[in-house]
Amino acid sequence: MKYIKLFMLMAAVTLLGACSSDDDSWNSAADVTVGMQSQTMTVSEGKGIFNVPVVVNGETNGNVFVTVEVEEVGTNPAKEDVNYYVTDKTINITDGTGNVEIETVDDEDINDPRTFKVTIVDAKGAEIAENAASTTINLKDNDAEFYSKLQGKWKMTGVDRDGEAVSWDVTIKGAADETEADFNKVLYITGINGEPTCEAPLTYSYDKTTKTGSVAFRMGEDAMGAYNFSGIGPHIVVPFNKKDGAWSTDPITGTWSDDMKTMTFGEGMLVGRLFTYPDQQPTNYMFFTIQNIKLTR
CATH class of the missing domain: 2.60.40.2030 (CalX-beta domain)
Structure with missing residues (x-):
């Protein structure tokens, strides 16, 4: 719904x-x-x-x-x-x-x-x-807290399923108000596939004691956007992990460098899977594919 x-x-x-x-x-x-x-x-x-x-x-x-x-x-x-x-x-x-x-x-x-x-x-x-x-x-200031410090403009790079280089200017944003349920838990990355309205959620964790943490693309739960595609009509884009030729909801997890200028993600292929509109049936169409994901700024 x-x-x-x-x-x-x-x-x-x-x-x-x-x-x-x-x-x-x-x-x-x-x-x-x-x-x-x-x-x-x-x-x-x-x-x-x-x-x-x-x-x-x-x-x-x-x-x-x-x-x-x-x-x-x-x-x-x-x-x-x-x-x-x-x-x-x-x-x-x-x-x-x-x-x-x-x-x-x-x-x-x-x-x-x-x-x-x-x-x-x-x-x-x-x-x-x-x-x-x-x-x-x-x-x-957004530099004292790690949740805020991850926010801002990044360059997202990787390769698609054919091994061709992929590069997009993206922005990471999060809840600004500490009373919001997503605060310190979920970030959102916009600009995927070069589309300003294409957005994916990133779950976030950080332990201040050990000063370690991670982010991960959340799969299969959220719409990244809705678009009217030439030839096939309106569809909804949902993030999935394409593993061994199968659709997976396993997250793709990343960690950041000490200077907070690089995030490197592990194995997995982030895919924008298309669902029909309005009946929301899954298809094998893909809006984009990217693996070997790295974010830099």
Whole structure:
């Protein structure tokens, strides 16, 4: 059932992404305000791209245009174009909520949280809401804890079933909130087969006493993505281990180097096995194959 939900969700996202307004006129209705959704946010420095929400309140008859600026704040300030990048400081809000898109820079230093502030400095089509003009961002260090330190951008290499070299830019991410069930247990690796939406779970363990641990691709339980394949139609991709010509759910386990810059996985072939949609029947089609897996950064 979760595979069907994933497919329907992806279809919905596609439809929503296609809907945009061609009306660039400013709002002229009265009693409309715009402000930041939250006063503070905490984000891991390994997060990559994230959004800072901007919210319009009131009935509008046109778009609201917002300009933001960023500034260093706190005892350990985050610096623009060093610790983070802002995609665009001018936001066109058409449907009540807009986002300031920011990308963090993942360094390898253990440091106190770095902070900066995003502030609305100009608005057209709305008044800037009192006491809601700014959001302070705390960039949480991800290098002191191993679960966080594994997160970020990696190069995934190996060979396919024909022995041809395979190389993909991937990102490892995990739960940011310690109250989440997956925190310190499960990581997710995205970008497999060069597809941004192709994601596989990695179970994770680490013993602080012995300073040893491992990660492993979890097989057969989770959908990696849903795609409409030419010639065979919509299918769901599920990770499997192809061993001795048979489909296996045995994990492929890896360990990391002392400097946390290399992960090497043991024997096994990671395969994206296709399941039919919507009846979820297994097939012998494969979206990708990769073995002799290594992650480097």
